[in-house]
Amino acid sequence: xxTTTGTExxxxxxxxxxxxxxxxFDNPKVRQAIAYAVDRQFAIDNVWFGFGKPAMxxxxxxxxxxxxxxxxxxxxxxxxxxxANKLLDEAGLTRKANGIxxxxxxxxxxxxxxxxxxxxxxxxxxxxxxxxxxxxxxDLPKWLKRVYTDYDFTLTSNFLFNLADPVxxxxxxxxxxxxxxxxxxxxxxxxxxxxxxxxxxxxxxxxDPMIRGRQYGExxxxxxxxxxxxxxxxxxxxxxxxxxxKRVIDSPLGIYGNFATAHRE
Numbered sequence: 001x002x003t004t005t006g007t008e009x010x011x012x013x014x015x016x017x018x019x020x021x022x023x024x025f026d027n028p029k030v031r032q033a034i035a036y037a038v039d040r041q042f043a044i045d046n047v048w049f050g051f052g053k054p055a056m057x058x059x060x061x062x063x064x065x066x067x068x069x070x071x072x073x074x075x076x077x078x079x080x081x082x083x084a085n086k087l088l089d090e091a092g093l094t095r096k097a098n099g100i101x102x103x104x105x106x107x108x109x110x111x112x113x114x115x116x117x118x119x120x121x122x123x124x125x126x127x128x129x130x131x132x133x134x135x136x137x138x139d140l141p142k143w144l145k146r147v148y149t150d151y152d153f154t155l156t157s158n159f160l161f162n163l164a165d166p167v168x169x170x171x172x173x174x175x176x177x178x179x180x181x182x183x184x185x186x187x188x189x190x191x192x193x194x195x196x197x198x199x200x201x202x203x204x205x206x207x208d209p210m211i212r213g214r215q216y217g218e219x220x221x222x223x224x225x226x227x228x229x230x231x232x233x234x235x236x237x238x239x240x241x242x243x244x245x246k247r248v249i250d251s252p253l254g255i256y257g258n259f260a261t262a263h264r265e
Contacts, residue, residue, distance in 0.1 A: 001243050004051060004236035006254025011060035011162035011169065012237070014043070014052070016122070016230040017147070019154050020191040024102065029091040031227035034155070035075045036084035037129045038122060040232050047118045051238050055231035057220040058170050060162045067209050068166060070217035072224025084129045093130070101130035107146065107156040108137045118157060148184045159235060160185060166216060171200045174223060191228030
């Protein structure tokens with residue numbers, strides 16, 4: 001049998017990081033346009049074999065039961081390409097005679113074939129709104145240095161774990177104090193704001209779940225509007241288990257558990 005349970009503690013999120021310090025991506029309208037252009041369901045169906053669901057912001061829906069899940073702008077709307085084109089027009093990025101507004105490089109995550117396929121799909125989708133994306137695939141150390149030390153990129157794909165609480169897995173990608181050159185898997189977009197920093201700081205120490213829920217709801221709203229990161233999908237890791245064994249996965253750690261409860265009937 002195949003199950004996707006057991007990834008709740010990990011909650012991997014496929015995302016695309018935008019270099020917000022580089023024009024024209026210092027304009028939130030341009031970043032929102034990219035968020036609209038990327039076809040999340042296409043990526044789920046054709047790259048990750050159906051194992052995922054569209055992301056609605058930086059926080060996984062696995063946190064819904066804890067009251068910490070919030071929805072941002074719905075970038076999956078049926079007229080998303082028209083909205084993306086309108087935003088790019090408003091940002092002053094008009095199409096040239098060849099239909100291209102601008103040319104960029106998309107640095108693909110060097111983790112294997114699915115990421116190459118994802119890069120190719122993004123390339124095709126951005127072309128629909130007049131953005132020509134050239135794909136660059138490098139080895140892991142070079143890519144990590146480019147993104148998290150040199151900030152020598154425009155757009156890159158990646159995935160981060162939400163982990164057991166947003167303080168652990170979400171704050172690192174958005175907080176000002178996580179803009180740390182040389183530290184990997186933190187705030188590579190270098191976007192931040194005093195308001196969102198304050199929301200995360202308060203949520204870090206607040207013990208009231210309802211108040212935390214409101215704080216994270218506001219955080220998701222503000223991050224969605226700024227779109228420094230395109231949250232593409234909540235990845236669901238599939239595990240194949242022989243049916244003769246029971247309780248193989250018995251914790252939110254999934255196959256990373258110790259199999260202490262596994263037994264054969």
